[in-house]
Amino acid sequence: MKLSSFILRRLILLVFVLFGVAVLVFLLTRAAPGIDPIFAYVTPNTPSSAYPVIREQHHLNDPLYVQIWYWFWDVLHGDLGYSPSAGMPVSMAAAIFFPATAELTIAATIISLSVAIPLGILSALKSNKWQDHATRLFVMTSSSMAVFWLGLMLQFVFFYLLRVNGLPSLPPAGRISPDVLVSQSITHYTGLNVLDSVLNGNLPYLVDSLSHLVLPATTLALVSMGLTARIMRSSMLEVLGQDYITMARGKGLPERVVIYKHAFKNAMLPTTTVVGLSFASLLSGAVLTEKIFAWNGMGSWAANAALANDTVGIIGFTLVTATIFVCVNLVVDIVYAILDPRISY
Amino acid sequence: MEEYVLSVQDLKTKFFTRHGVVNALDGVNLTIRKGEIMGVVGETGCGKSVLALSIMGLVKYPGKVVEGSVVFRGRDLTKLDPDEMRKIRGSGIAMVFQDPLTFLNPVFTIGDQLSEVFLFHAEMDRKVVEYRIAKAKESLAESTNDGQRDQLIEEINTLERAKEAPAKASSKEARKAAWYFSTEMMRLLEISDPERVAKFYPHELSGGMRQRIMIAMALALEPDLLIADEATTALDVTTQAQILQLLKELRSRINSAILIITHDLGIVAQTCERVAVMYAGKIVEFTQTRELFSNPKHPYTQGLLSSVPRMSGPEADLEWIPGSVPDMINLPSGCTFHPRCPFAQKLCEQEAPEMLGETSHLVRCHLYGKLQAGRQAYEK
Amino acid sequence: MSDTKVSRRKFIKYAAGGAIIVGVAGVGLYEAWQNGLLGATTKPVDTTPFVIDAWTSIRQVDPPSDNNNNAPIILNQTYEPLVWFDKDKFTLIPWLAESWKASSDSLTYTFTLRKGIKFHDGTDLNAQAVKSSLDRTVLINDPQSAVSYLNNSLKGANAYSTTKMTDADAQAYLSNNSVEVVDANTVAIHLAAVNPVFLDYLTVTDCFIVSPDWVQKNGGVTPGKPNTVMAQQAHKAGTGPFIFDSWDAQGQTAVLARNPNYWGSPYNTGPPTLGKVVIRELPDTNTRLLNIKSGASDLTYIPPDSIFQLVDKDTWLNQGQLKSIASGVQVNGTYPTLSVRYFALNQNVLDASGNPKPVQPFKNIKVRQAMAYAFDYAGYLKATYNNFALQPNGCVAKGEFGYDASIPAPVQNLDMAKQLLLSAGQDMGFSQSNPLNVTVWYFVGSANGKNATTILASAVNALNTGFVLTPNSMPAGAFFTANGNGQLEAWVLGWPGNFTDASEHVGPFGDFRRGAGTGIAIRAGYNNPNVISLIDQQAAETDSTKRANIISQIVKAINNDYAYIFLDQPSGYFTIKNNVQGWSVNIPTNIVWSNFTAGIVYLYPVGRK
Ligand SMILES: Nc1ncnc2c1ncn2[C@@H]1O[C@H](COP(=O)(O)OP(=O)(O)OP(=O)(O)O)[C@@H](O)[C@H]1O
Numbered sequence A: 001m002k003l004s005s006f007i008l009r010r011l012i013l014l015v016f017v018l019f020g021v022a023v024l025v026f027l028l029t030r031a032a033p034g035i036d037p038i039f040a041y042v043t044p045n046t047p048s049s050a051y052p053v054i055r056e057q058h059h060l061n062d063p064l065y066v067q068i069w070y071w072f073w074d075v076l077h078g079d080l081g082y083s084p085s086a087g088m089p090v091s092m093a094a095a096i097f098f099p100a101t102a103e104l105t106i107a108a109t110i111i112s113l114s115v116a117i118p119l120g121i122l123s124a125l126k127s128n129k130w131q132d133h134a135t136r137l138f139v140m141t142s143s144s145m146a147v148f149w150l151g152l153m154l155q156f157v158f159f160y161l162l163r164v165n166g167l168p169s170l171p172p173a174g175r176i177s178p179d180v181l182v183s184q185s186i187t188h189y190t191g192l193n194v195l196d197s198v199l200n201g202n203l204p205y206l207v208d209s210l211s212h213l214v215l216p217a218t219t220l221a222l223v224s225m226g227l228t229a230r231i232m233r234s235s236m237l238e239v240l241g242q243d244y245i246t247m248a249r250g251k252g253l254p255e256r257v258v259i260y261k262h263a264f265k266n267a268m269l270p271t272t273t274v275v276g277l278s279f280a281s282l283l284s285g286a287v288l289t290e291k292i293f294a295w296n297g298m299g300s301w302a303a304n305a306a307l308a309n310d311t312v313g314i315i316g317f318t319l320v321t322a323t324i325f326v327c328v329n330l331v332v333d334i335v336y337a338i339l340d341p342r343i344s345y
Numbered sequence B: 001m002e003e004y005v006l007s008v009q010d011l012k013t014k015f016f017t018r019h020g021v022v023n024a025l026d027g028v029n030l031t032i033r034k035g036e037i038m039g040v041v042g043e044t045g046c047g048k049s050v051l052a053l054s055i056m057g058l059v060k061y062p063g064k065v066v067e068g069s070v071v072f073r074g075r076d077l078t079k080l081d082p083d084e085m086r087k088i089r090g091s092g093i094a095m096v097f098q099d100p101l102t103f104l105n106p107v108f109t110i111g112d113q114l115s116e117v118f119l120f121h122a123e124m125d126r127k128v129v130e131y132r133i134a135k136a137k138e139s140l141a142e143s144t145n146d147g148q149r150d151q152l153i154e155e156i157n158t159l160e161r162a163k164e165a166p167a168k169a170s171s172k173e174a175r176k177a178a179w180y181f182s183t184e185m186m187r188l189l190e191i192s193d194p195e196r197v198a199k200f201y202p203h204e205l206s207g208g209m210r211q212r213i214m215i216a217m218a219l220a221l222e223p224d225l226l227i228a229d230e231a232t233t234a235l236d237v238t239t240q241a242q243i244l245q246l247l248k249e250l251r252s253r254i255n256s257a258i259l260i261i262t263h264d265l266g267i268v269a270q271t272c273e274r275v276a277v278m279y280a281g282k283i284v285e286f287t288q289t290r291e292l293f294s295n296p297k298h299p300y301t302q303g304l305l306s307s308v309p310r311m312s313g314p315e316a317d318l319e320w321i322p323g324s325v326p327d328m329i330n331l332p333s334g335c336t337f338h339p340r341c342p343f344a345q346k347l348c349e350q351e352a353p354e355m356l357g358e359t360s361h362l363v364r365c366h367l368y369g370k371l372q373a374g375r376q377a378y379e380k
Numbered sequence C: 001m002s003d004t005k006v007s008r009r010k011f012i013k014y015a016a017g018g019a020i021i022v023g024v025a026g027v028g029l030y031e032a033w034q035n036g037l038l039g040a041t042t043k044p045v046d047t048t049p050f051v052i053d054a055w056t057s058i059r060q061v062d063p064p065s066d067n068n069n070n071a072p073i074i075l076n077q078t079y080e081p082l083v084w085f086d087k088d089k090f091t092l093i094p095w096l097a098e099s100w101k102a103s104s105d106s107l108t109y110t111f112t113l114r115k116g117i118k119f120h121d122g123t124d125l126n127a128q129a130v131k132s133s134l135d136r137t138v139l140i141n142d143p144q145s146a147v148s149y150l151n152n153s154l155k156g157a158n159a160y161s162t163t164k165m166t167d168a169d170a171q172a173y174l175s176n177n178s179v180e181v182v183d184a185n186t187v188a189i190h191l192a193a194v195n196p197v198f199l200d201y202l203t204v205t206d207c208f209i210v211s212p213d214w215v216q217k218n219g220g221v222t223p224g225k226p227n228t229v230m231a232q233q234a235h236k237a238g239t240g241p242f243i244f245d246s247w248d249a250q251g252q253t254a255v256l257a258r259n260p261n262y263w264g265s266p267y268n269t270g271p272p273t274l275g276k277v278v279i280r281e282l283p284d285t286n287t288r289l290l291n292i293k294s295g296a297s298d299l300t301y302i303p304p305d306s307i308f309q310l311v312d313k314d315t316w317l318n319q320g321q322l323k324s325i326a327s328g329v330q331v332n333g334t335y336p337t338l339s340v341r342y343f344a345l346n347q348n349v350l351d352a353s354g355n356p357k358p359v360q361p362f363k364n365i366k367v368r369q370a371m372a373y374a375f376d377y378a379g380y381l382k383a384t385y386n387n388f389a390l391q392p393n394g395c396v397a398k399g400e401f402g403y404d405a406s407i408p409a410p411v412q413n414l415d416m417a418k419q420l421l422l423s424a425g426q427d428m429g430f431s432q433s434n435p436l437n438v439t440v441w442y443f444v445g446s447a448n449g450k451n452a453t454t455i456l457a458s459a460v461n462a463l464n465t466g467f468v469l470t471p472n473s474m475p476a477g478a479f480f481t482a483n484g485n486g487q488l489e490a491w492v493l494g495w496p497g498n499f500t501d502a503s504e505h506v507g508p509f510g511d512f513r514r515g516a517g518t519g520i521a522i523r524a525g526y527n528n529p530n531v532i533s534l535i536d537q538q539a540a541e542t543d544s545t546k547r548a549n550i551i552s553q554i555v556k557a558i559n560n561d562y563a564y565i566f567l568d569q570p571s572g573y574f575t576i577k578n579n580v581q582g583w584s585v586n587i588p589t590n591i592v593w594s595n596f597t598a599g600i601v602y603l604y605p606v607g608r609k
């Protein structure tokens, strides 16, 4: 099958997935015991006399299927609703929060992969030697560390300690420094600061955005890197026992070619799946990391929406997340098919 | 010594497993002459593949060659450092494995995997010149324009001269040349439309085709010795015959010795000049193929031969050797075959026999040494 | 001759004295110059950005749609209302208005505007701008903002808010002309009813005056719909000391720039000295702490549970003094915030179908009284706030108009509590062998609720009277729903006043009679006709002395009914760098609902030493 028709088929599938997810989440938010959907539209400021009007306005007195219908009607007209906890329409919230999370996730994944893959290979090649044990120890401690503790420690060391000792330090939180924000102005095309500053050709902005990425991305990476390294190790070990590796050696290929060409590509197959999945779940936001590093992304939006009983926001967030998952899976499948010729779309 | 391409002396390979030490090779002696086709037969698990891997220096952890030597081109391969050993693999000694599907990397194309053999061994600079010559000759054959032909001939001549001291070739051209020679190799193996097949992945080919590819890889650098470990077992009879025929032909063309490892005595009878019979990590009989079939000496060989189904005659019952291959961790004392041997005596239990007889027909059995009298009595 | 001759010794004496005088004067002058007493106008602009680490999420920045009441930290510096609070005194003074006058029937307020004030976009502040601003707030009617105050006072606004807010409805409201342009500098505002707190209403962000020109160019006004352009972008549409320069919705960071043409505020102190102010969202306390300690921010708020990294714990807990222990940082405070938290004892617990339950544990006043005696007030304040809170003497917060300091606050008396419960047990039929189990509720995540319920339950249960309390929690959504339906036996909540007037804190106790919605009184089954009538009286009383007297009566009456235990009124403070001066808190305008915060900083005329 052609790649384009494969993608098309999956995108059509996406529509159905989103439909199902939407109905499910809508029903769940309505069925959740004791949660009055009106909380999405009021604060304690709102006088009780306004409640009936608000109910009327948002069709909350109508039967569920009518409510769903209204909702779909709006969605079909491109209106995903207004998320009060975000203070903006859902579409706008997604456009603002998603790029932030995407930037963080991409950075974290790059860091995670560039450490986990070599570590996985190293510990497979030196399996049961000290390098393997050391790697395992590192991976276990880093992935079992609590995110908030890790985040706080990194901030303390790389921001506070360095700064109070007059050394160059990394920014502890946020996405851009006040002085850069005041002195530089760039056009945001994508919402990814790093990319945007490159597109604008603004070096100070780029350097500052990158430096803001270091600590949160490292925190996220340290947590997710363990799984990747272990998957890489075990698939590498399995691949190294395969006949075609014996064959490659039998052909007299140098060991580096045997490992980094023949074994590597095969070992990347299972790793790709795992990395894809963790990438997708990171894309839906990492609440704790986002909070510690004041990174306004999907995670904080979701957390705020849930705390504020913002059903509109919750449904919007879920739809965005579902789309991300379907799309990331699609990309993983394509990558998989590129890596493994035996798979056809 | 000159006439031997490979000489294996007293080779011992052990696997240090959790359950104990596996004595996979227990003192193997073997010599292969230049250009000869030799067979190694034996039941499953007797150590044939380990022998091949030990020669190639490919025994994997927890296995280890612990004793003995493998002399090739005057050097003991067991003492070579890994990089020198790697250079010999593929170019000096090449190997064809049993299962062409699992031994080909599923994620690279055939052409890619074939090219590698050239890229990492051959003097690519020189090969590139050869490639240019081949290309020029192709153009020459197609060209009708006289002026152009003269130009091409001139070019070929210059290139021929350059072959002696080739200039450094770009890696891109090296890859092109390697690809070209790969397809040439495939043509040699009677694969039709090699340019197209080269772009296929292993799973897209038939078993016979894959085996041809493996052989092409093994023969690409015209090695002195080709080891074919059960190279045809997985194939149907017709393909098997074709492949064997091909091997024979190629042997005469590039003058490689071939070591055929099999448990199919039929193959041995068809192709091999000499044959070694292996049992529990030892060579137990070693002679000319014809001699072996007409005059098998070792009781184990006798058993093997009688278990080959005969095509002619009434349905004779297969005469199996009773019992099975011994536990390689706790080998039986004395002659390792004695628990299964119909002629076993007390001595067989106590003392391991040496290789006996003339060099043209060696056998490892007390019946031809200390128990000769008894055997002769039995024969009468 | 000899008289006029100054002896050598004397000369030296005088000379030395003169030198000392000159020297002292010189030093004095120098200090005065340094402190800016000399030539305040020539003071150079401080170009280093002044960084505020904001502690809450600022989700949108349009004054009429301040959904979670977090934007004032930006809006207070960039916009101004007609009347505002006197610095640190919290009394109302004319601001953008020069003066105001109420009509004899108190139904019309006429404001004379100051002349020559311009919006940041260059347009004039005039009567039409005031009208457009206030009408815009009414028309948008964002139910999440504090618009209901305006709706409750402006003629026709309340009626409009209960419509579907079509264009026709909007026209109907506008035809009232409740905000009337009298002439270019005079605005008359017509009220629907007498409202002694109306002027306070004008101080909420919803009533900040916004350039109509700017609004027209940026999304305009759509009845019933928030303006998302204004909500998500910076706007140069105010009159305040700082210009709202940029708003990075992704980084949740605002940059404010000095307004060089600032009119100078009622104190006539000229344009601000800070060149740029950066307000960035940093919800994580620890990060804010590291920033302020290392000098990366100038001002922030650190909650009581982490404050002892900056001030000495013992000095605070034992002597009530904030002694700084972090170099370069000081903690400024404390002052009362206008939030009051309470423990409600429901006298009319309803079942799922809305009928009263057969057993009503708190119907008996002896039980309620016993609860008030059993509660460990001091222990609660220490456990919950590290003493950064006051014990209220009733529902009205200290600092609000109508607060009566002479009303005594309750004290713990376990003997009284035990006697009352034993006696109530005889009335109601519970005893140690036949205990009455009652659940007391808080919502998940409420530290106050958790502490208050556990402290009360442990005290009451230790009395062994058979009246047994069990603390329990629910997720916020479920909690508020059950609470709104009157199903919770007892619960902990609180609410802030938005102005320095008691109306916010007495009004809800009159909700019962009106029967609409879910006010604090109806949820607690608290129905005292006397209280209700007093509440109605104060709401119509324009004489402030009389009104203060009525409010005091309301507080006493509610206290005598023991329907609620008033738990705490948090104290505010801020963490600032030592070199920051001229800073004040604009506390009464809007306090965050969900999280306790210390109030809103007012940055004018802040400078650095
Ligand atoms: N990796 C290993 N670990 C432990 N023992 C091994 C290992 N590889 C081979 N052996 C043992 O070495 C002995 C010889 O095995 P080998 O594979 O050479 O047999 P074979 O003669 O090739 O049999 P077949 O005809 O089935 O291919 C067997 O007993 C086997 O169990």
Ligand SMILES: [Mg+2]
Pocket: B048, B049, B050, B229, B230
């Ligand atoms: Mg084998």
